[in-house]
Amino acid sequence: MSLGRIVCIAFPYAVTVGALVSLIFVGIGSTNSKSSTDNDLYFFRADLSNLTISGTSLLSAAESALSDLTSRSDADSALESALTDAVGKSNIRDFYDIGLWGYCSGNKTSDGKYVVDYCTKPKAEYAFDPVEVWGLNSSSADSAIDDILPTSLKDALSTYKAVSKWMFIAYIIAFAATALELIVGIFAICSRMGSFITSLISGVAFLFTAAASITATALFAVYTGVFNSDLKQYDIHGSMGKNIFVATWFATAFAFAGIFFWLMSSCCCAARSPYHGNHRRNRVMAEKAPYTYERVSTPYGNSPYIGGSAPAPAPVDPYTQHHNVPMQPYRSDAYEPFRHV
Template structure:
């Protein structure tokens, strides 16, 4: 097998690493482009404002806002007032919140049409006070305290979540580069395994953080302001992508670890007791013999006498050949 077997051994973890990196990229580009349907459907949480109605706790300030805007409504018709304010500021029907930004749009015949997406931003967090123009209306303190607290937690945790995703992406990309060295040695697999473990830990942490954080924020929004016409919901595709990235990253780390223990790249013919396959020679076993010649050495002086002559008999070959001990 040799190097070919080594390459086959690391193909599986390498492909798993590529899959994890693709999933992380999908998470990062979600809700950053309004031109692709698949990207518009990638969001952690969605705020639906279609049913914004008159039950809002900010109704005491609405009349002042309407006076400033010179909008006339009947007394007590807070529903019409909020509708007019919404039209004046052109507040969209929904907002999709992603990792680096958000997308907004309107709903027609139960179909979501994204009209605009914000520019990608590091450590992004969705601030409804700014996005919904509450500060412009002088209503920045109108949100319930529980919602404010949840938004403060979301603001702080979103920074850690962004850092975790960045580290996970960088570690996974580095894992791909180091995976090439794993073809040639087990040491390369060991180093790659360490990076793969780090990539898995940060990917899992980022996935768990995003899931838990947006579940809490969405739950608080629905508990506190859903009666006023603002409903929150969690996405599906982006969570599938982030948890698939976690699963692929874990599997890759396991297979990298296996490749560091098995599938050596050394040829089976190059071990320390082997020889070159092109010129294989047999080693001498102990206590073997080899021929020393066709006859014994001639006697040397002072034995100069001629050997005795005997009648010539029939010639015959010897039944054995003398050997000497080596």
């Protein structure tokens, strides 16, 4: 492991962390009524604070419904009748914020602030149903729930319920793949193969993050348009959230950057081995070749020819002694004896 390798991995690791944090912001939206951060993260807001029924405001409609329930028979539509009845029973809040796991509701203050005081328990594959949440299906004036909403809004709501399940699954897979990318990315510090494997995982994370972001944006854009078109006469207004879409598209951008930089780290910045560069050269210089020789000490260390004070006794060799072969004196100009290593 080298410092260059660590620096090379630091950037893709950082953008992966950014993608994971952005996905966490998407997931916590509209889940905690006591958190101002969570309350600012929503896909869609239905504002009913200015709800008007038959030319009356929300308050006057409630008073009218409580004082004279027969007035609902004069409603222009089944939806108007259901809204009048729901207002009379105080089933409708000023606004509703829709998140990934549920919705939050609350009241709108006189200065225009939205104060959340209730959030549902997180639920997988959640889809907001205004008929159920607003209590429109409790109206005795309507024989069939399907007749409450206009046809276009009912179709948009059905599409939203179906697509929201896929959107939820895509976000869960994107979150899991991004978390796995961070875990495997630790091993990328040691090798380029680790970077390559991490880049494959980052590809999966980007695919599902982008798919979830595109789905959420398109889904709620269409839903908002139909919602405002069909409920405009009641002064019910729908709007898309800002912060949660910023978070989801930041996650997409980070995920895309992760693919690019993980691939870059798998092609360069190899971890330095002990046999690389100067380390290898130094090691080769210090090693001995397999057939080198070194000088051995002479048995005639005390010979006068080499500075000794007295001649050393000649070694007795059984072979030369037996054949009366005289031992030659040591010559300083002869070749030095060597030994094989």
